[in-house]
Amino acid sequence: MKKVLIANRGEIAVRVIRTCHEMGLSTVAIYSEADRVAYHVRMADEAYCIGPPPTNQSYLNMERIIDVCHESGADAIHPGYGFLSENAEFARLCQKNGITFIGPDPHSIEKMGHKTAGRQTMIDHGVRVVPGSQQAIETDEEALEIARETGFPLLIKAAGGGGGKGMRLVREEADLLRSVAAARREAKSAFNNPQVYIEKFIENPRHVEIQILADRLGNTIHLGERECSIQRRHQKLIEESPSPIVTPEMREEMGQMAIAAAKAVDYVSAGTVEFIVDADLNFYFLEMNTRLQVEHPVTEMVTGLDLVREQIRVAKGQPLSIKQSDFTQNGHSIECRIVAEDPFNDFLPVTGTIDAILPPGGPGVRVDSGVYNGSEVSIYYDPMIAKLIVWAPTRERAIERMIRALKEYRIWGIKTVIPFSLAVLNDPKFRAGHFDTTYVDHFSFDDHPVPVDLGEAAVLIAALQRHHQTNGKSYADDNRVQRDDQISAWRQAGLLR
Amino acid sequence: MKYYVELNKKNYEIDVEETNGDMNVRLNGRPIKVDRKSIRGDTHLSYIIDNQHYGVYVRSDSQGVYVNLSHREFPVQVTDELTHRLVKMGIKTHKADRPKTIKASMPGLIVKVLVKEGDTVQENDSLLIIEAMKMENEIRAHQGGQVKKVHITEQQPVEYGADLITLA
Numbered sequence: 001m002k003k004v005l006i007a008n009r010g011e012i013a014v015r016v017i018r019t020c021h022e023m024g025l026s027t028v029a030i031y032s033e034a035d036r037v038a039y040h041v042r043m044a045d046e047a048y049c050i051g052p053p054p055t056n057q058s059y060l061n062m063e064r065i066i067d068v069c070h071e072s073g074a075d076a077i078h079p080g081y082g083f084l085s086e087n088a089e090f091a092r093l094c095q096k097n098g099i100t101f102i103g104p105d106p107h108s109i110e111k112m113g114h115k116t117a118g119r120q121t122m123i124d125h126g127v128r129v130v131p132g133s134q135q136a137i138e139t140d141e142e143a144l145e146i147a148r149e150t151g152f153p154l155l156i157k158a159a160g161g162g163g164g165k166g167m168r169l170v171r172e173e174a175d176l177l178r179s180v181a182a183a184r185r186e187a188k189s190a191f192n193n194p195q196v197y198i199e200k201f202i203e204n205p206r207h208v209e210i211q212i213l214a215d216r217l218g219n220t221i222h223l224g225e226r227e228c229s230i231q232r233r234h235q236k237l238i239e240e241s242p243s244p245i246v247t248p249e250m251r252e253e254m255g256q257m258a259i260a261a262a263k264a265v266d267y268v269s270a271g272t273v274e275f276i277v278d279a280d281l282n283f284y285f286l287e288m289n290t291r292l293q294v295e296h297p298v299t300e301m302v303t304g305l306d307l308v309r310e311q312i313r314v315a316k317g318q319p320l321s322i323k324q325s326d327f328t329q330n331g332h333s334i335e336c337r338i339v340a341e342d343p344f345n346d347f348l349p350v351t352g353t354i355d356a357i358l359p360p361g362g363p364g365v366r367v368d369s370g371v372y373n374g375s376e377v378s379i380y381y382d383p384m385i386a387k388l389i390v391w392a393p394t395r396e397r398a399i400e401r402m403i404r405a406l407k408e409y410r411i412w413g414i415k416t417v418i419p420f421s422l423a424v425l426n427d428p429k430f431r432a433g434h435f436d437t438t439y440v441d442h443f444s445f446d447d448h449p450v451p452v453d454l455g456e457a458a459v460l461i462a463a464l465q466r467h468h469q470t471n472g473k474s475y476a477d478d479n480r481v482q483r484d485d486q487i488s489a490w491r492q493a494g495l496l497r
Numbered sequence: 498m499k500y501y502v503e504l505n506k507k508n509y510e511i512d513v514e515e516t517n518g519d520m521n522v523r524l525n526g527r528p529i530k531v532d533r534k535s536i537r538g539d540t541h542l543s544y545i546i547d548n549q550h551y552g553v554y555v556r557s558d559s560q561g562v563y564v565n566l567s568h569r570e571f572p573v574q575v576t577d578e579l580t581h582r583l584v585k586m587g588i589k590t591h592k593a594d595r596p597k598t599i600k601a602s603m604p605g606l607i608v609k610v611l612v613k614e615g616d617t618v619q620e621n622d623s624l625l626i627i628e629a630m631k632m633e634n635e636i637r638a639h640q641g642g643q644v645k646k647v648h649i650t651e652q653q654p655v656e657y658g659a660d661l662i663t664l665a
Contacts, residue, residue, distance in 0.1 A: 465542075
């Protein structure tokens with residue numbers, strides 16, 4: 001392996017390029033017309049335009065990406081996360097063209113991608129799944145029978161895909177059949193596959209996941225957990241490792257179950273096994289993400305490993321650089337996703353130009369960013385612009401450090417979720433470890449008031465800005481300013497329109 | 498110069514006097530030490546207020562001045578002395594009874610319009626669903642009122658800031 005094409009953009013492309021360069025591998029960036037001056041394009045050794053901005057004509061265009069490999073002489077592809085990272089067809093296309101896909105084999109991706117088949121495979125290998133139907137539901141009678149067996153409330157889920165499409169929460173039997181029919185229709189239109197299955201609905205769950213590493217020499221290990229319960233619409237916002245609720249015994253049991261899940265599909269490379277944890281700390285397999293995860297840095301910070309380096313080693317046929325018996329978690333790490341969304345306006349995505357950005361620094365702070373001064377945040381791609389990661393010896397100190405670093409971060413020109421992240425980190429409930437995946441639904445800024453002096457500073461600054469606009473030059477020097485000001489005063493008073 | 502400033506329905510009075518280049522500033526009568534330095538133009542500034550440093554980003558439009566500090570945006574209304582006196586004389590500003598048009602807070606595709614002209618809506622009611630970055634986002638009414646005009650139709654792409662719905 002000499003030259004790696006990164007089939008991605010944004011912070012993850014930048015992150016992968018960094019490790020490649022440390023390993024002496026040269027890098028090839030691909031970019032859409034909207035990303036001509038993106039950070040990853042500036043970082044890589046070579047860059048190739050692959051099409052117009054929409055993802056299906058650029059970052060998802062498999063043939064074009066393979067062409068760029070041939071053109072540039074790249075002998076490996078790192079897919080990052082999202083886009084083609086969990087696309088078995090793409091992994092197979094790489095194989096066929098003699099290009100190393102830095103990730104699992106196509107058949108492993110396929111097995112985990114199909115929800116009901118994946119569920120059955122897990123059950124067969126002794127992995128505990130959320131109680132419910134083992135296969136897709138065929139008839140109304142079957143639905144009723146399984147629902148009664150599982151108990152209410154329950155979830156109806158699409159077999160062909162995720163992301164909340166084709167999902168229905170059913171609290172009582174009277175609503176069951178109507179909801180099954182609706183979920184089928186939705187699943188048909190979203191995934192062209194009307195199959196649905198039933199799962200017990202776990203109230204107020206936590207989301208905890210296990211990082212897996214596996215090489216081609218038969219070593220499969222786990223690297224402990226990540227706590228990812230602070231999420232909104234299935235999008236995580238704050239992650240940490242270790243989890244405040246996971247005990248050493250629970251970690252060992254979850255780790256072994258995750259290894260069993262990975263082995264069940266002949267998994268190699270880095271992967272993540274997601275678990276749902278109920279109030280009594282019972283945990284159930286949810287799904288496996290067959291790729292590098294967004295929040296992988298918190299695991300890197302507490303284990304001292306570089307997961308991309310491990311992925312590349314595995315892809316070259318080398319053994320993992322760590323044994324299970326050497327695994328320890330040192331200290332505590334937290335990640336805050338810096339997402340261009342307005343937390344004061346229902347987390348609506350925002351677009352625009354980043355006028356100025358100044359990331360934090362100092363001890364224990366890592367910034368994985370995909371933007372710089374002047375970068376555009378467009379409608380075409382994910383609104384996550386960067387990740388801020390901190391490490392400290394304890395959870396308490398990691399929280400203090402994250403608050404310090406978030407306050408230091410200057411991002412001007414676009415709104416981000418940072419005010420939300422700060423409010424969470426200051427929340428006594430979060431600090432005590434008492435939270436679940438419904439946290440964001442109950443969150444309100446009314447419970448986190450702005451300090452009075454900040455408001456006063458804003459008021460002063462606004463008045464002084466106005467003062468400088470009108471008096472920056474003396475009145476005599478610039479009559480026009482004064483006249484405009486007068487006109488606007490009359491206009492505002494309603495005397496002039 | 499006196500400025501009458503409003504933030505979150507709270508009113509402040511600010512006095513600015515300049516003598517020999519020194520700025521004397523009072524907030525509600527209380528003297529405050531202010532030093533202002535531009536980092537870049539009129540938008541990126543460094544303020545030291547009573548020895549506390551504030552890095553600020555400021556933009557303004559016809560609606561007011563938007564002060565960004567500590568990751569928050571404060572929408573501030575600044576009224577100068579003349580306007581304030583006119584308003585006090587009993588000349589009502591026509592700002593208050595202007596119809597409120599809800600604008601697109603992001604570019605995207607209108608997936609569903611949930612109201613029609615003439616409908617009465619309550620604050621927080623869903624008005625329409627807009628799809629951006631592959632996510633569906635609900636647009637809600639910031640205030641109650643009657644739907645005066647629906648500017649968009651389903652399946653229509655909209656730009657940032659486009660008129661969506663006017664409430665009266």
